[in-house]
Structures are given as structure tokens and as C-alpha cells.
Amino acid sequence: xxxxxxxxxxxxxxxxxxxxxxxxxxxxxxxxxxxxxxxxxxxxxxxxxxxxxxxxxxxxxxxxxxxxxxxxxxxxxxxxxxxxxxxxxxxxxxxxxxxxxxxxxxxxxxxxxxxxxxxxxxxxxxxxxxxxxxxxxxxxxxxxxxxxxxxxxxxxxxxxxxxxxxxxxxxxxxxxxxxxxxxxxxxxxxxxxxxxxxxxxxxxxxxxxxxxxxxxxxxxxxxxxxxxxxxxxxxxxxxxxxxxxxxxxxxxxxxxxxxxxxxxxxxxxxxxxxxxxxxxxxxxxxxxxxxxxxxxxxxxxxxxxxxxxxxxxxxxxxxxxxxxxxxxxxxxxxxxxxxxxxxxxxxxxxxxxxxxxxxxxxxxxxxxxxxxxxxxxxxxxxxxxxxxxxxxxxxxxxxxxxxxxxxxxxxxxxxxxxxxxxxxxxxxxxxxxxxxxxxxxxxxxxxxxxxxxxxxxxxxxxxxxxxxxxxxxxxxxxxxxxxxxxxxxxxxxxxxxxxxxxxxxxxxxxxxxxxxxxxxxxxxxxxxxxxxxxxxxxxxxxxxxxxxxxxxxxxxxxxxxxxxxxxxxxxxxxxxxxxxxxxxxxxxxxxxxxxxxxxxxxxxxxxxxxxxxxxxxxxxxxxxxxxxxxxxxxxxxxxxxxxxxxxxxxxxxxxxxxxxxxxxxxxxxxxxxxxxxxxxxxxxxxxxxxxxxxxxxxxxxxxxxxxxxxxxxxxxxxxxxxxxxxxxxxxxxxxxxxxxxxxxxxxx
Numbered sequence: 077x078x079x080x081x082x083x084x085x086x087x088x089x090x091x092x093x094x095x096x097x098x099x100x101x102x103x104x105x106x107x108x109x110x111x112x113x114x115x116x117x118x119x120x121x122x123x124x125x126x127x128x129x130x131x132x133x134x135x136x137x138x139x140x141x142x143x144x145x146x147x148x149x150x151x152x153x154x155x156x157x158x159x160x161x162x163x164x165x166x167x168x169x170x171x172x173x174x175x176x177x178x179x180x181x182x183x184x185x186x187x188x189x190x191x192x193x194x195x196x197x198x199x200x201x202x203x204x205x206x207x208x209x210x211x212x213x214x215x216x217x218x219x220x221x222x223x224x225x226x227x228x229x230x231x232x233x234x235x236x237x238x239x240x241x242x243x244x245x246x247x248x249x250x251x252x253x254x255x256x257x258x259x260x261x262x263x264x265x266x267x268x269x270x271x272x273x274x275x276x277x278x279x280x281x282x283x284x285x286x287x288x289x290x291x292x293x294x295x296x297x298x299x300x301x302x303x304x305x306x307x308x309x310x311x312x313x314x315x316x317x318x319x320x321x322x323x324x325x326x327x328x329x330x331x332x333x334x335x336x337x338x339x340x341x342x343x344x345x346x347x348x349x350x351x352x353x354x355x356x357x358x359x360x361x362x363x364x365x366x367x368x369x370x371x372x373x374x375x376x377x378x379x380x381x382x383x384x385x386x387x388x389x390x391x392x393x394x395x396x397x398x399x400x401x402x403x404x405x406x407x408x409x410x411x412x413x414x415x416x417x418x419x420x421x422x423x424x425x426x427x428x429x430x431x432x433x434x435x436x437x438x439x440x441x442x443x444x445x446x447x448x449x450x451x452x453x454x455x456x457x458x459x460x461x462x463x464x465x466x467x468x469x470x471x472x473x474x475x476x477x478x479x480x481x482x483x484x485x486x487x488x489x490x491x492x493x494x495x496x497x498x499x500x501x502x503x504x505x506x507x508x509x510x511x512x513x514x515x516x517x518x519x520x521x522x523x524x525x526x527x528x529x530x531x532x533x534x535x536x537x538x539x540x541x542x543x544x545x546x547x548x549x550x551x552x553x554x555x556x557x558x559x560x561x562x563x564x565x566x567x568x569x570x571x572x573x574x575x576x577x578x579x580x581x582x583x584x585x586x587x588x589x590x591x592x593x594x595x596x597x598x599x600x601x602x603x604x605x606x607x608x609x610x611x612x613x614x615x616x617x618x619x620x621x622x623x624x625x626x627x628x629x630x631x632x633x634x635x636x637x638x639x640x641x642x643x644x645x646x647x648x649x650x651x652x653x654x655x656x657x658x659x660x661x662x663x664x665x666x667x668x669x670x671x672x673x674x675x676x677x678x679x680x681x682x683x684x685x686x687x688x689x690x691x692x693x694x695x696x697x698x699x700x701x702x703x704x705x706x707x708x709x710x711x712x713x714x715x716x717x718x719x720x721x722x723x724x725x726x727x728x729x730x731x732x733x734x735x736x737x738x739x740x741x742x743x744x745x746x747x748x749x750x751x752x753x754x755x756x757x758x759x760x761x762x763x764x765x766x767x768x769x770x771x772x773x774x775x776x777x778x779x780x781x782x783x784x785x786x787x788x789x790x791x792x793x794x795x796x797x798x799x800x801x802x803x804x805x806x807x808x809x810x811x812x813x814x815x816x817x818x819x820x821x822x823x824x
Contacts, residue, residue, distance in 0.1 A: 148194050154488040155245065156194045161485040165199050168482060169418075172445050176420065186411055186420065187279045190243040198488060203243055203262055204277065204415040205489040206269035211499060215271055217378060217391065218398070224264045225396035226502045226519060229254040230289045236371050239279060245489045253504045257287070257374040260393030264376050266492060269415060274379040278390075280409040280429075282373030284365040289394040296512035297397075298533050298548070356539075369407050377401075377412060379434060388434055402430040416484050418445040446482050497791070514539060523792065527781040528554045553784050556777040572774075580770050581605045590775060592768055593654070614767065621763060632662035635760045638683075653764060656682060659756050665692050672701050672731065680753045687749050694730070703727040705746045720746070 148156070158166070169188045176186060189197040213219045228249065233240055233256050240256055246263040249255045255263075261277045268275035285293060365371075376391040390399045390406060399405060408425035409432065411418065420443040423432050436442045506521035518532045531550040537543040547563040560573040572585040581604035587596040598612045602624050613620040621633045637654040659680040666674050671692040679688040686706055693700040704726045720743040727736070735741055785792045 151194060152490060154490075155192060156196060158196060158198070158488075159485065162199065162202065162488070165202075165482070165485055166197060169199060169445065176443075184238075184410065187239040188418070190239070190241055192242070192488075193244050193248050198243070199418075199485075200243060200262075200277070201413045201415055201418055201484055202487050203245060203489060204269065204413075205246055205266045205487040205492055206415055207266055207492040208270035209267065209492075209494060211494075214267060217268055217271070217273055217383075218396075220267050220271060221264060221376075221391050221393070221396035221398075223396075223499075223502065224260060224267070224393055226508060227253060227504075228260060228263070229504045230260075230394055231256050232288065233257070233372060236287065236367065239372055239374075246492050247490050250492065250494065250498075257393060261374040261376050263492075264391065264393045265414070266489075268376065268378065272383050273385065274382040276377040276379070276412045276414045278375050278377050278409055278412045280373060280375070281369055281407040281425075282371060282375070283405045283407065284368070284371060286392060286394075286405045287371045287373045291395065291510060291512050293513055296515040296517060296533065296535075298517065299512075299515055299535060373406075375406070377434070379436075390429075401432065401434065402428075404428065415487065416446075419443065420445075446484060511541075514541065514545075516541065522552050523783065526783075528552055528558075528783050555782040555784050556774075558777070576601055576604065580766075580773065582770065585770075585774070590771055592771055596767075598767075598770065612763065612767070619760070619763065629664040629666050630661060631664050632660075633756070633760070634658075634660040635763075653761055656757055656760060658682070659753070659760060661756060671697075672729070676700065678749070678752075680756065687746070687753065689749070697730055699730055701727070701729045703745070705742075705749060 166189055173186050173188060176183070187200065189199045192198045192203070214223060231254050240258055243258055243262065244255065246259075246266050249259045249263055258277075258279075265275045265277045284290065375393060377388065378385060378391060379388045380386060388401055390401060390403065391397070392399065392405075406429045409421045409429060411420045413419065419436055421432070421441075422443050423441050425432070433441055436444070501521040503519055503521060506524040508519045510517045510519075514536045516534045516536075518534075520530050522528075522530055528551040529549055530552045533548040535545045535547075537545050544565050546565060547561075549561040549563075551558050551561070556579075557575040557577045558572060559575045562571040562573070564570075568588050570587055574582050574584070576583075578601075581601045582598060583601050584599035585596070586598075588594065593614070593616050595616070596614050598614075600609050600611070602608050602610045608623045608625045609621060610624050611622045617637050619635045619637070623630050623632070635656055636658040638657045640652060640654050659682075660677065661679075662677045663675055665671075665676075671694045674692045675689055676692045677690045681688070686704060689703045689705075691701045691703075706724045720739050722739065725742040725746070727742075729736060787793060
């Protein structure tokens with residue numbers, strides 16, 4: 077027993093020594109590494125090669141369209157299987173891909189025949205179905221691209237570095253209203269080809285913002301102001317004996333100080349702008365994309381030629397915006413295709429798409445799949461033509477080309493159809509929100525909002541979009557013809573724009589408050605008004621009106637108001653109008669009257685009982701005639717008539733005549749002006765009442781905001797529904813019975 081105990085103790089001690097040695101080795105990793113030999117360049121290359129051979133499979137997200145979303149068995153046979161010609165095309169494509177991979181082993185595999193919604197491989201060109209839609213809005217590329225952008229919801233690619241394994245039919249994409257960039261491009265290309273454009277789907281690489289539809293660094297197109305073309309006025313040559321201008325008596329020192337002050341303000345603004353740009357650059361640097369140049373994206377190429385397109389351009393299907401073929405957002409192209417052929421890009425894309433030549437007939441730059449293409453090939457060089465003079469060789473080459481040629485099968489997709497209801501709804505669920513740089517754009521379908529709102533653009537002061545700067549709202553189908561409402565949050569100014577047809581012919585209404593006798597500007601459609609009013613400007617103390625096309629040649633009226641007389645009872649502005657202190661009216665030239673008798677401006681000074689009149693000037697004169705009448709009461713306090721005296725008229729005449737100096741002429745002129753003053757005061761009072769009426773009408777319109785419904789819209793028009801239901805309830809009339817034979821003989 078003792079011997080066994082000694083053996084057990086020896087074994088336990090040996091195990092303890094081994095464990096201690098292992099612990100010491102674990103505690104000395106640095107020393108052990110120092111003893112290992114350093115890695116050479118060859119070892120590093122071998123390690124890099126082994127690591128590159130390791131494939132990491134990213135699990136693909138579930139597709140947006142599955143067998144659970146709809147019954148695949150109800151789809152046509154063309155969706156569920158391939159014809160013999162399609163099978164032949166797939167074999168040709170596989171053969172082309174094998175040769176391509178052999179000749180270009182460093183290039184990624186081609187995107188040729190992904191699976192459709194029935195998990196059947198379909199060639200990408202046959203997925204395009206050129207269709208001309210029966211809507212005039214889809215006849216042009218810009219409105220067509222905008223429709224696709226609004227109608228569909230973006231779904232990112234399962235793997236941002238590889239094309240999708242599924243490419244669904246345009247009909248399925250339209251049904252579910254969502255898809256990835258390849259689905260967007262296929263649908264848009266189908267519509268553009270149907271509209272007559274030379275359009276192609278492109279498989280390439282794009283920037284992160286383009287692939288993820290990130291517009292937070294882009295300026296909203298609706299906020300961009302169009303550059304106004306300023307026409308330069310022709311300089312009139314100076315006259316030889318021109319009058320010298322008056323001497324400038326302003327202080328040069330004050331001008332220099334003002335210029336210095338303005339310069340300091342500009343420097344401060346420039347400094348603030350540079351600081352903001354520097355801050356934005358730092359933010360941009362922090363957002364560097366590690367996958368730059370590797371993100372797969374699909375878009376549409378429109379070549380010049382057809383539909384009078386002057387220059388080739390790209391269309392991003394996510395946003396519907398056009399880009400130049402040299403834009404920095406597009407980083408390379410692998411291949412492109414239409415409904416007739418497939419081309420592989422053989423040009424270097426180290427500089428993006430800036431240096432690419434889109435001559436698809438050049439086999440050196442673009443390798444085509446099928447010989448039967450509508451693109452003309454480059455002409456053969458003269459030295460090569462000299463070598464092929466033998467007629468037999470030419471015939472043999474022609475026979476070989478005929479044997480190799482293969483026409484693209486027709487599309488397996490059903491006819492693309494969009495119902496009027498779906499076309500009108502546009503956005504998924506009737507609403508879509510897009511976030512831009514310092515702006516947010518919201519879109520709604522017509523009749524979705526009870527007030528007719530279809531679009532709202534909110535702009536912000538900061539990049540975080542917390543401080544609202546202004547709001548623009550677009551409306552449709554309003555009974556009050558309201559088209560646009562512009563709200564400036566910083567100034568509190570509201571501007572309403574109306575289409576023709578408003579009950580008061582209102583075109584623009586600018587205001588800060590809907591209360592009467594406040595600052596506001598109203599513009600009108602002058603052709604829809606009898607009085608020819610163009611614009612009315614109102615302040616708490618003044619009202620100015622502008623006219624055009626009147627028979628009395630009135631073009632301007634300005635009314636100054638005084639303080640309203642306070643009364644015990646609370647009276648409205650209609651029952652207690654403001655007193656008119658001064659009325660100024662201006663008239664255009666009446667060619668039927670002499671200039672000395674044609675009034676250019678007249679001023680009625682009511683408290684001072686004076687009337688000032690200025691007449692038009694002759695073309696060959698530099699001064700105009702003027703008159704001032706002291707308007708007195710027609711009778712005195714005792715009821716006696718006041719006689720006209722010479723001191724009641726002060727006049728300056730360029731060419732005085734005898735009849736103008738007579739008191740009778742002056743008396744008749746003064747009495748006529750007094751009557752016209754009464755008429756002007758009455759018209760100004762009517763203008764005040766019209767303002768009150770318009771404000772009251774606008775409040776009712778904003779409260780009710782009724783919408784108009786077309787008589788052709790039978791689904792929304794209640795009267796049409798009632799009429800159809802009544803027609804269905806009316807019993808059919810009995811057919812006329814045949815007359816007896818005796819009656820028929822009498823009639824005969």
C-alpha cells in the first residue's frame with residue numbers, strides 16, 4: 077500500500093510540474109513570438125492568396141415578391157416556363173458567359189438570366205416589354221421617369237456588391253408598387269421604348285447616395301430659382317449738345333464710409349460661409365464610403381437621335397432626375413441591354429463613365445451578344461477590304477454570319493396596363509415623403525386630402541431640419557381655384573395663388589392677417605373684371621389701386637385715410653367707414669383730347685377743400701399745365717349761393733387762351749371736378765366693401781375647402797351615380813304588340 081501511495085504521489089507531482097511549465101509558457105507569449113522566424117514576402121503573398129480564396133456568403137434577404145404574395149399558378153404560361161427559342165437563347169448566353177470569363181477572368185460575372193417571380197431563368201432583354209401608355213403625360217421622358225419614381229417604393233439590393241438573383245416582370249412590380257433599382261430600370265426602359273426613345277438598362281456601379289436614394293445632400297429642385305434672362309438695354313449714343321447733369325453734392329467721405337461698412341459686412345458673411353463649408357466638409361469626410369466604386373446600381377441610358385434627343389444622358393430611376401454621362405455619381409458600367417440585344421462594356425472605367433464612348437456599333441468598345449442587332453457596325457478599313465476580294469470568301473463569310481445570327485425572342489411579359497385610378501393615385505398608399513438637404517417634400521394623390529392638398533415643400537434653416545423657414549403647399553381641384561399657398565415663417569407673410577375662375581377674379585393674395593384694414597396685396601385677372609383692376613395694395617392708412625384697359629383711361633388711384641370717428645356703439649368697418657383725407661388719381665394719355673385738356677393727375681384734398689389738377693404734356697414741351705381749385709361750399713350759412721371768384725382758381729398754362737381765363741370755364745371745370753370727387757369717393761368706398769367681401773369669402777372657402785369633381789369622373793360624381801342607379805331601376809318598356817289582321821287590311 078505504501079508503494080502505491082508513493083507512486084500516486086510521484087504521478088501527481090509530475091502532473092503539477094507539467095501544469096506549471098504550461099502556465100509559464102502561457103505567461104510568456106512575447107518571448108515565444110520572438111523565437112519564431114519572421115514572415116517573408118513570399119509567405120505574406122501565400123497568406124493573401126489563401127485569404128482571397130475564402131468566399132463569404134451573405135444570406136440574401138427574402139424577395140419582395142414571393143409565392144405567398146399572389147397565386148403564381150394564375151400567371152400565364154410564359155411566366156412559368158420557357159419556349160424552345162428562349163432555351164436556345166439561354167444556351168447562347170451561357171456560352172457567351174464562359175468565353176467572357178475565360179478572356180476576362182478579372183471581371184465579375186455577367187448579369188444575364190436571373191430568376192423571375194416563378195423562379196424561372198429569363199434573359200434580361202426579354203423582361204423588357206416596350207409599351208406606349210394611353211396617357212399623354214407618359215409621352216415624354218421627364219414625366220415618365222417622374223411617374224416611375226413616384227409610383228414605386230425603393231427596396232435596397234440584398235447584397236450591395238452583387239446584382240440581384242431575381243428580376244421580376246414589370247407587371248408584378250406595378251402590382252406591388254415596390255422594387256430594387258433593376259426593377260425600376262426595367263419598367264422605365266419599357267415605357268421609354270414604347271414612347272419612341274432609344275433607351276437601355278445599365279448594370280454598373282454608383283455612389284452611395286445614388287444606390288441608397290439618399291437625397292439629404294442634394295438641393296430640392298423645387299427650391300432652385302430659375303435664372304432670369306436679363307436683356308441688356310441698348311445704350312443710347314450721347315447727344316452732342318446734351319444738358320450737363322447737376323453737380324453731385326453728396327459727401328465722398330460718407331460714401332467711402334458706407335462702402336467700407338458694406339465691405340466689412342461682405343467679409344463677415346464670406347467668413348461665416350467658409351466656416352459653414354468647412355464644417356460640412358468635415359462631416360462629409362466622416363461619411364466616407366468604404367465600398368466606394370463597388371456598389372452595384374442599375375439605371376437607364378437614353379442615346380441621342382430618336383425623339384430629337386440632342387445628347388445622350390442617364391436617368392436615375394429612383395429619383396427620375398437626368399444626369400450627364402460624365403457625372404461623378406456613376407462610377408462604371410459592366411453591361412447594358414434593351415429588348416433587342418445585350419452589350420458588354422470593354423472600355424476602362426478607371427475615371428468613371430466620363431471617358432466612355434457610347435457607340436454600340438463599335439465591337440472593340442462594346443462586345444455584343446447577338447449578331448442580329450439594329451446598331452450599324454464600324455466600316456471595315458481599306459487595307460482589310462483589299463484582302464477580301466475573293467467572291468467565294470465573301471459568300472462563305474455571309475453564310476457563316478447567317479448561321480450564327482439569332483433573333484431575340486419576344487418578351488415573355490404580358491402587356492403593361494395601368495388603370496386610370498391607379499395612374500391618378502401614383503404614390504404607394506397615396507403618399508410619399510422625400511428628404512432633401514434642408515427641405516422635405518411630401519406628395520399626396522388627388523382627392524386623398526379633403527382640402528385638395530397634393531404637395532407640400534417645407535424648407536429649413538439648419539441641416540438638422542428643426543427650424544422651419546417656409547412652407548409651400550400645392551392644391552388641385554379646389555372650387556375656389558386655389559393653386560399654391562406660400563407661408564414664410566420668419567416674416568409671417570402668406571401668399572395665396574389662384575388659377576383663373578375665382579368668383580372675385582383673384583390671382584394673388586399676400587397678407588399677414590385676415591383681419592380688415594391690415595397690410596395686404598391683392599392681384600386680379602384684369603380680363604375677368606369689368607373695372608380693369610390689376611392690383612390693390614392696402615395698409616392701415618392707405619389703399620392703392622392699379623387699373624388697365626379702362627374707357628376713362630384711369631390707371632392709378634391712391635386713397636389716404638384718417639382716424640375713424642369713435643362712436644358709442646360698436647360698429648363694423650362697413651357701417652363706420654374710415655374718413656378719406658386725400659384721393660390721388662392718375663390717367664393715361666387720351667389721344668382724342670388735346671394735351672392741355674387731358675387730365676394726367678388730380679388730387680382731392682378733402683379737409684383743405686382743394687383740388688389739384690395736372691394735365692398731360694405735349695410731345696414738344698417740357699412742362700405741363702396745372703390748376704388748383706379752392707373748393708368751397710355751394711351755399712353759405714344763410715343759404716345764399718357763393719359766386720365764383722378769380723382767387724378760387726390758381727392756374728399755370730403753357731399756352732394760355734382767352735376762354736380758359738373766363739370764370740365761366742373755371743366754374744364749369746370746378747363743378748365737374750366736384751362731381752368726379754363724389755364719384756371717386758364712392759368708388760373708393762366700394763373698394764373697401766369689396767375687400768371686406770373678399771376676406772369673408774376667403775374665410776368661408778378655407779373653412780369649407782370644397783373640391784370640384786369632373787362630370788367624367790363617374791366614381792366620385794354623386795349625381796352620375798344617382799343617375800345610373802335610377803336608370804337601372806327603371807323597368808324596360810314592353811315591345812309594341814302587333815295589330816289585328818282587320819286593322820292591317822284597313823291601313824293597307
